[in-house]
Structures are given as structure tokens and as C-alpha cells.
Amino acid sequence: MIQTIKNCYDSHIHFLAIGQVAAGLQLQSLASELEIQNIQIKPQYYRESWIQGFGWDQNKWSSKKFPHKKTLDQIFPDTPVFLSRVDGHASWINSKAVDALTKKGYDFSKNPVGGTIARDEQGEVTGVLFDQAHINALLMMPHFTDAQTKAHFEISQKLLNQGGFTHARDLSMNLNSWQILSQMSDDKKISVCVDSFVTAENLGDLPRVLNEISAMKKNPSPFLKIHGVKLFVDGSLGSKTAFLSQNYLQSETHGMMSWATDEIKQALKMIWQSKLEVAIHTIGDQAVHEVVLAARQVSAEGILGRLHLEHVQIVRPETIQLMKPLHITCHMQPCHWLSDHSWLPEVLPVDLLKNLFPWEALRKNKIAFDFGSDAPIEPSLLLRNLQALQLSAQKSIPALADDWKKYHAHCDLKWTNSWTEFDESSIRQVYFDGQPLL
Numbered sequence: 001m002i003q004t005i006k007n008c009y010d011s012h013i014h015f016l017a018i019g020q021v022a023a024g025l026q027l028q029s030l031a032s033e034l035e036i037q038n039i040q041i042k043p044q045y046y047r048e049s050w051i052q053g054f055g056w057d058q059n060k061w062s063s064k065k066f067p068h069k070k071t072l073d074q075i076f077p078d079t080p081v082f083l084s085r086v087d088g089h090a091s092w093i094n095s096k097a098v099d100a101l102t103k104k105g106y107d108f109s110k111n112p113v114g115g116t117i118a119r120d121e122q123g124e125v126t127g128v129l130f131d132q133a134h135i136n137a138l139l140m141m142p143h144f145t146d147a148q149t150k151a152h153f154e155i156s157q158k159l160l161n162q163g164g165f166t167h168a169r170d171l172s173m174n175l176n177s178w179q180i181l182s183q184m185s186d187d188k189k190i191s192v193c194v195d196s197f198v199t200a201e202n203l204g205d206l207p208r209v210l211n212e213i214s215a216m217k218k219n220p221s222p223f224l225k226i227h228g229v230k231l232f233v234d235g236s237l238g239s240k241t242a243f244l245s246q247n248y249l250q251s252e253t254h255g256m257m258s259w260a261t262d263e264i265k266q267a268l269k270m271i272w273q274s275k276l277e278v279a280i281h282t283i284g285d286q287a288v289h290e291v292v293l294a295a296r297q298v299s300a301e302g303i304l305g306r307l308h309l310e311h312v313q314i315v316r317p318e319t320i321q322l323m324k325p326l327h328i329t330c331h332m333q334p335c336h337w338l339s340d341h342s343w344l345p346e347v348l349p350v351d352l353l354k355n356l357f358p359w360e361a362l363r364k365n366k367i368a369f370d371f372g373s374d375a376p377i378e379p380s381l382l383l384r385n386l387q388a389l390q391l392s393a394q395k396s397i398p399a400l401a402d403d404w405k406k407y408h409a410h411c412d413l414k415w416t417n418s419w420t421e422f423d424e425s426s427i428r429q430v431y432f433d434g435q436p437l438l
């Protein structure tokens with residue numbers, strides 16, 4: 001049976017990164033740390049002199065151990081190498097990259113706020129960076145050229161369209177990307193409507209982000225909307241850095257918050273007073289809880305605004321009750337269940353497993369939410385989310401007692417005349433602004 005979704009929407013993507021990852025070195029199939037020696041390096045994997053890759057996951061390796069820089073050093077003694085983990089929250093680098101980053105001012109002598117530089121027993125850097133330590137290094141990588149960036153966007157939008165989407169919400173916009181996309185829009189070379197947010201790395205970074213957003217607002221485009229600011233307050237379950245109310249199994253850690261509560265409140269105030277929306281990456285149950293409490297305290301002072309909670313992979317019932325008076329939309333990715341359900345019981349305490357992927361609990365409590373993919377962390381595929389919802393309901397996740405398609409439709413049905421036709425096994429056709437794309 002052919003079904004239709006109007007303005008078919010992926011509510012959480014990293015638009016540019018989709019194309020960057022697709023064009024770059026992909027390590028999803030790496031079956032062990034040592035297998036990196038069999039990788040064939042192509043010219044497009046370079047950013048200036050650096051080799052960049054994405055997608056390794058030590059949970060797929062028999063050792064389950066994080067990798068070490070010495071493995072990379074044997075293969076790449078003279079080239080800086082930067083390989084991002086599959087969740088985008090950690091990186092594996094070699095000694096040449098440590099040297100190059102140090103020259104650029106990266107401080108390997110201590111952990112940055114909200115991040116960890118892995119060390120061995122002797123205190124030696126092992127070459128794995130977590131969360132803010134990873135992000136700080138990523139921000140120091142050489143930039144792609146504008147021509148490379150445009151080519152990456154072309155790949156990104158093609159993949160989104162093939163996955164069934166005409167509308168998407170980008171959590172990684174910046175001014176350079178906005179200008180390139182505006183030009184593509186003027187040239188009628190765009191086939192996705194993009195809602196966008198700009199990431200602030202910390203409170204001190206917020207004024208820069210607010211300025212970038214003002215510049216975007218002065219350069220409007222019919223297919224691009226800028227909504228607000230994105231913050232990361234915790235990490236990921238796979239790196240054991242998502243902030244939980246209890247320790248991870250067989251572990252001394254329950255993750256961490258990369259923003260202090262006071263900083264979150266200050267950011268909410270500044271952003272809401274600027275009439276912008278706030279999107280906050282919260283994966284662990286305690287991260288969600290603390291952000292919701294902070295938003296309630298700011299709201300109680302009469303400063304109101306929209307709060308988007310990204311991922312919300314574990315939410316306790318009492319936190320859902322606290323969400324009710326706020327203007328909250330949650331953005332969830334059923335496909336993460338497909339990728340992660342096999343190992344989640346090995347890392348999460350039983351109490352928290354009960355509260356995983358709580359789409360049905362949110363629906364019952366009338367908390368708004370949308371579905372997306374988190375591409376390129378997962379591929380941006382409408383039917384993969386359908387599959388995830390069907391299979392998770394057969395396992396332990398409470399089934400969504402509603403038409404799942406509603407959660408993949410953009411709330412503004414008038415934003416272009418676009419629709420997607422599909423059946424359970426394939427995307428049949430995608431119409432963007434009235435024109436068929438496939």
C-alpha cells in the first residue's frame with residue numbers, strides 16, 4: 001500500500017557532516033583496532049595535510065577497548081590523523097596529530113571542562129579524546145574549501161531526498177554554510193527545506209553565536225530558517241559520557257555534564273531574551289532532568305521560550321511530569337534503538353532500561369516530539385525509523401499508540417508543496433516544491 005507524508009521531515013541532522021562523511025573515510029565496518037592498517041587512503045580523505053575519518057566503534061570489536069595512538073603511529077608516522085567515533089563524541093588521533101594540535105595551542109596537559117583526554121597509567125596521552133576534548137580538537141582541524149563544502153551539501157541533500165525527506169532540522173549551521181546554501185537556493189539548486197540551529201561551545205561562545213544568527217537573519221532565504229542555539233550538555237551512551245542518575249554497569253562513572261546548571265540557566269535567559277529557541281543535547285536521564293529543572297527556574301522568573309530536547313534516550317517518569325508547563329519539543333531517533341539495543345543492557349542499570357526510548361510515555365503525557373535520524377551518526381532513512389519502531393515494539397520498548405507518520409511531518413505544511421510517497425519496503429517518489437526528485 002502506498003502511503004504519503006507531506007513535508008517529510010528529519011528532525012535532527014548534521015546537514016554538512018552527512019556529505020562530509022559520505023565523501024570521506026568511513027570506518028563503520030572496522031572490526032578491530034589493528035584492521036586500520038588495511039584501509040586504503042584516497043585523496044578526498046584529506047583536509048589539507050590531515051587524514052580525517054569517521055565511524056569506528058570499539059563496541060563492535062572483540063576487545064571492546066578504546067584504541068591507542070601507537071597503532072596509528074605505525075601506519076601514519078608522518079601524517080596527522082583524526083578519526084571520529086561513530087557517535088561523534090570521541091576521536092582517535094596519532095602522535096603527529098598530537099604534535100600538530102599542540103602547535104595550534106591545544107593543551108594536552110589537562111582535561112578541558114566537559115571533556116577527557118584519555119591517559120595510560122603513566123599519565124601518557126593514549127590518543128583518544130572525549131566530548132569537549134574531542135570537539136576542541138575538531139574545531140582546530142583545517143577547513144574544507146567553499147567548493148568542497150558546496151559539493152558536500154549536494155551529497156547531503158541527495159542522500160536526504162533518497163531517504164524520503166524534503167525537510168530537515170540542522171543542528172550544525174554556521175555562517176559560511178548559510179551563505180553557501182543561500183547561493184544554492186538563489187541558483188535553484190536546493191531540494192531540502194532546512195530549519196537550523198548554531199552550536200555554542202560554552203557560555204563564552206554565546207555572543208559569537210548570537211552575532212552569527214543576526215547575520216543569517218539579515219540574509220534570508222526561502223528554503224532556510226534560523227531558529228536558535230544548540231548546546232551540548234552531556235555525551236553519549238556508547239562513550240559512557242551521557243549523564244545518568246546511576247553508574248554505568250561495571251563502571252565507576254555515571255557520565256558528566258559539560259555545562260554547570262548556572263551556566264545553562266544563563267544561556268537559556270540570554271537566548272530566550274533574544275527571542276530565539278534553545279536546543280539542548282541531553283541523552284542521559286539525569287541530564288534531561290537537570291535541564292528541565294533549569295528551564296523551569298528560568299521560566300518562573302518570567303523569561304519564556306521554546307526548548308528543544310535532543311535525543312532524550314532515557315527519561316524518568318517524574319521528569320516527564322516536570323516538562324508539562326514548559327514549551328518543550330523532544331527530538332528522538334528510533335534508528336538509534338536499532339543500532340544500540342544489542343549492547344545497551346550491558347552498560348545500563350535495569351532501572352534505566354525501563355525508561356529507554358520513551359516516545360509512548362511522552363505521547364501519553366502530551367509532550368510534543370518529532371522523529372529524526374541524527375545523520376550522519378545514523379543514515380537518514382525514513383523507512384529505517386519505521387523498521388525501528390516495529391522491531392522495538394516487539395522487544396521491550398512500549399509501542400507508539402499513534403500514527404508514526406505524524407512525527408515525521410514538518411509542522412509547517414505550507415512550507416513548499418512537497419510530499420513523499422512510499423511503501424513498507426521503498427521510497428517510491430519524493431516531490432520537492434512540486435517537482436519529482438527521484
Ligand SMILES: [Zn+2]
Nearest residue numbers: 012013171374
Ligand atoms: Zn546530533
